[in-house]
Amino acid sequence: MVDQPQPAPSHPAYPLRTRRLSLRPLTDRDIDVLLTYRADAxxxxxLPFEPMTRTDIEQHLASRWAGTWLTDEGQELRLGVELAATGELIGDVVLFWRSREHRxxxxxxxxHPGFQGHGYATEAVRAALGLGFDVLGLHRIVARVDERNEASARxxxxxxxxxxxxxxxxxxxKGEWRTRLDFAMLADEWRLAQRSRPE
Ligand SMILES: CC(C)(COP(=O)(O)OP(=O)(O)OC[C@H]1O[C@@H](n2cnc3c(N)ncnc32)[C@H](O)[C@@H]1OP(=O)(O)O)[C@@H](O)C(=O)NCCC(=O)NCCS
Structure with missing residues (x-):
């Protein structure tokens, strides 16, 4: 028996808090910091784009990054990741809603390279997975990774x-054949992992 799709829930309260981080929608005030890593080759x-310019970032903030919640397939929710202790923006995560029918x-x-190697991506993405599974009611979430991108696969x-x-x-x-690794997690696996995870 397949669960019926859930109605789209209301908007989460931002910021989302994790142990060390705070996640919230991006704004124009983030442009300078976004440039420090999104313009880095x-x-x-x-990533499926070339290093970004200020204009690219401004245009994204005014369009696809402007959403603060997902109301239909085809949309993306892009959240800035801040260090809770200092309020510094250190990166961003995205949750795409790919299919309403298949959830x-x-x-x-x-x-940002200066903040890699501390487990912050894992912590931030876990919050995004929580939104996808627990709030939006998704059934399956994937990550697509270039095989050479070992840090991302880890x-x-x-x-x-x-x-x-x-x-x-x-x-x-980007002009050459690439080998892609596809990762996935199901809602059941998410719930099991949450139960067995030490706080
Ligand atoms: C992919 C990317 C986000 C990974 O960053 P990251 O900081 O290595 O990711 P994590 O949050 O998972 O951090 C894990 C690392 O922190 C270390 N770490 C230190 N303290 C930690 C803690 N308290 N908890 C967990 N990990 C910790 C881990 O040992 C691990 O290091 P290792 O991979 O060398 O073993 C980063 O490389 C990046 O931004 N790359 C460019 C953009 C990109 O390619 N994105 C992915 C596209 S698919």
């Missing part, structure tokens, strides 16, 4: 996502 190496979503994550595994496939040289990415 190394950060963008495996499917996808996550993405980007951190983050997906650390979150408890299962690698479901390795698509060998399946798509042209």
């Amino acid at each position: 190394e950060v963008c190496r495996y 499917g979503g996808e996550i993405g994550y980007t951190l 983050t997906a595994r650390r979150l408890g996502m299962r690698q479901e496939s390795r698509l060998v040289r399946n798509e042209i990415f």
Whole structure:
């Protein structure tokens, strides 16, 4: 028996708090900080866009990053990640609602290089998965990772996502064939992982 899709819930209260972080929608006041990492070629190496300009960021903030909740498939919820202790913006996470019928979503994550290696991406993405599964009622959330992006694959595994496939040289990415790893987590697996996770 397949659960019926849930009606879209109301908007979460921001900021979302985790142990060390605070997540909230991005605003124009974030442009300078967003530029410090989203214009960085190394950060963008495996992301599906070239290093961003100020104009790119302004345009995104006025369009696809402007949403504060998901009301239908095809939308994305982009949240800035702040260090709770200092209020510094250190990165952003995204939850895409891919399919209403199949209750499917996808996550993405980007951190400023100066804040990598502390588990902040794992902590922030866990909050985004919580929104997807517990608030939006999604059934399955995926992460798509370039095989060369080992840090990202480790983050997906650390979150408890299962690698479901390795698509060998399946798509042209930034001018060359790339091999993609697809990770997934189901709502049941999420709930089980939450129960067994030490606080
Ligand atoms: C992908 C990306 C977000 C991963 O950043 P990250 O900081 O390594 O991610 P995590 O939050 O999972 O941190 C885990 C690391 O912190 C370390 N760490 C330190 N303290 C920790 C703590 N308290 N809790 C958990 N991990 C901790 C872990 O040991 C781990 O290091 P390791 O991977 O060398 O073993 C980052 O590399 C990035 O922004 N890349 C550019 C954008 C990109 O490619 N995004 C992904 C597209 S699919």
